[in-house]
Amino acid sequence: MRAWLSRNLPLLIAISVLLMIAQLLRQVWPSASAFAAMRAFLHAWGWYFLALGLLLGALAWACRVHWQGKAPAWLYRVISMDILDRLTNKQQVEEAAARMDDEALVIDADSLAASLQAKVVGQNAVCQDLAQQVRRRMALLQRSKPIGVFLFAGPPGTGKTYLAKVLAAELSRKLLHFDMTQFAAGSHSATQLFGMTKGYVGSDSYGKLTGGLRDHPAAVVLLDEIEKAHPEVLKGFLTAWNDGFVTEASDGKHIPTTHAIFILTSNAATDALSQLQRDLASDPDGLRMASVSALREQGFAPEVLNRIDRLFVFAPLAGLDVARVCALEMEAMIRGYGLDVARGGVDPDIIVQLMQRYRRMGTAASSRDVVRALEESIADSLIKAKQLGYRTIELRMEDGKVKARAWAEPVAKPRP
Numbered sequence: 001m002r003a004w005l006s007r008n009l010p011l012l013i014a015i016s017v018l019l020m021i022a023q024l025l026r027q028v029w030p031s032a033s034a035f036a037a038m039r040a041f042l043h044a045w046g047w048y049f050l051a052l053g054l055l056l057g058a059l060a061w062a063c064r065v066h067w068q069g070k071a072p073a074w075l076y077r078v079i080s081m082d083i084l085d086r087l088t089n090k091q092q093v094e095e096a097a098a099r100m101d102d103e104a105l106v107i108d109a110d111s112l113a114a115s116l117q118a119k120v121v122g123q124n125a126v127c128q129d130l131a132q133q134v135r136r137r138m139a140l141l142q143r144s145k146p147i148g149v150f151l152f153a154g155p156p157g158t159g160k161t162y163l164a165k166v167l168a169a170e171l172s173r174k175l176l177h178f179d180m181t182q183f184a185a186g187s188h189s190a191t192q193l194f195g196m197t198k199g200y201v202g203s204d205s206y207g208k209l210t211g212g213l214r215d216h217p218a219a220v221v222l223l224d225e226i227e228k229a230h231p232e233v234l235k236g237f238l239t240a241w242n243d244g245f246v247t248e249a250s251d252g253k254h255i256p257t258t259h260a261i262f263i264l265t266s267n268a269a270t271d272a273l274s275q276l277q278r279d280l281a282s283d284p285d286g287l288r289m290a291s292v293s294a295l296r297e298q299g300f301a302p303e304v305l306n307r308i309d310r311l312f313v314f315a316p317l318a319g320l321d322v323a324r325v326c327a328l329e330m331e332a333m334i335r336g337y338g339l340d341v342a343r344g345g346v347d348p349d350i351i352v353q354l355m356q357r358y359r360r361m362g363t364a365a366s367s368r369d370v371v372r373a374l375e376e377s378i379a380d381s382l383i384k385a386k387q388l389g390y391r392t393i394e395l396r397m398e399d400g401k402v403k404a405r406a407w408a409e410p411v412a413k414p415r416p
């Protein structure tokens with residue numbers, strides 16, 4: 001409706017003005033010839049109508065450019081007086097605001113890396129490299145492409161998706177998360193992301209990506225499992241990365257991508273990447289180059305690889321990091337049931353059992369699969385604990401099985 005009004009408003013106004021003229025002419029028509037009537041009418045009313053026409057025309061134009069998002073900045077200044085105009089020196093405030101924006105762009109890579117590492121276990125090299133890249137790229141003021149297009153590659157369950165979420169939270173940016181397995185079905189997927197061409201059902205609402213970037217231009221766009229995306233969807237992303245904008249199909253509007261960070265994740269070529277990581281542990285640049293070649297050999301879309309700013313290879317989890325991640329995932333799973341795990345309420349044998357299971361799975365190991373197996377065995381007791389109104393539970397190993405019980409605060413023993 002809004003789009004239709006935007007297109008046809010000048011026409012509607014022209015018709016209503018003509019109708020008004022006709023109405024007035026009808027009143028003077030019988031008393032004079034057509035020419036004289038017109039002259040008399042214009043003499044009496046002409047200037048008013050000219051002024052009214054100009055005013056309505058200007059109003060129609062202003063509405064139209066505003067709805068199309070093409071309104072010049074001065075229009076808003078004319079229509080709504082900026083409250084800051086009342087200050088004696090508005091420019092001083094504007095300069096201070098610009099300075100503050102610039103400061104926000106220059107982030108401290110060390111503190112960002114430290115906060116990422118505090119949450120993402122066992123991926124210190126990736127966290128440090130990512131923090132450096134983000135800092136350098138955000139500091140660039142002139143940009144015709146996104147801040148960064150980063151590919152996170154590596155084995156499942158090593159924190160790729162999780163790091164993207166943590167990065168968005170640390171940078172206080174909106175996360176637009178797309179699971180590319182849901183966009184594997186050709187043109188339908190492309191329309192879901194980039195909008196529907198005019199004239200089709202749904203053509204008056206924006207695509208998920210275009211709408212998201214319109215509302216949050218500085219978002220972190222997470223494209224999970226990018227290798228699953230349909231080639232047509234990939235084509236749309238290539239323009240987003242190369243040209244610095246995406247085109248919304250319904251109204252042809254360009255939505256800028258120059259303030260966004262794109263993060264792609266993939267677990268293609270996992271075995272080859274893990275082997276390279278062992279061989280080139282002390283040569284990060286060599287590892288990156290060899291990893292790109294390995295991905296290309298395994299059929300990863302070359303046009304995507306060519307457009308990536310940086311590849312981050314995630315290490316398989318090892319040693320105590322497996323225990324940490326399993327414990328974190330287990331807590332997240334239990335929280336999913338609306339329960340909390342008491343501090344000190346997990347039997348260490350449970351974590352040891354999870355680590356053994358992880359090791360038995362070899363290269364296919366994923367903390368998620370390990371914890372899912374645990375969930376199957378304790379789901380019933382978690383549901384029962386919830387039904388009984390428990391909020392905090394402990395997990396104990398009894399007769400080789402994991403049991404969830406209500407948490408009872410240890411009673412302090414009286415001093416002798």
Ligand SMILES: Nc1ncnc2c1ncn2[C@@H]1O[C@H](COP(=O)(O)OP(=O)(O)OP(=O)(O)O)[C@@H](O)[C@H]1O
Pocket residue numbers: 119120121122123154155156157158159160161162163265266267325328329332367368
């Ligand atoms: N390195 C890690 N540090 C902290 N938590 C982790 C780490 N890796 C995995 N996790 C936990 O496991 C969950 C699943 O991890 P995540 O989804 O990031 O794995 P992934 O590498 O994206 O795997 P996949 O390739 O299968 O998508 C996370 O939500 C987090 O709770």
Ligand SMILES: [Mg+2]
Pocket residue numbers: 160161162224225265
């Ligand atoms: Mg993932």
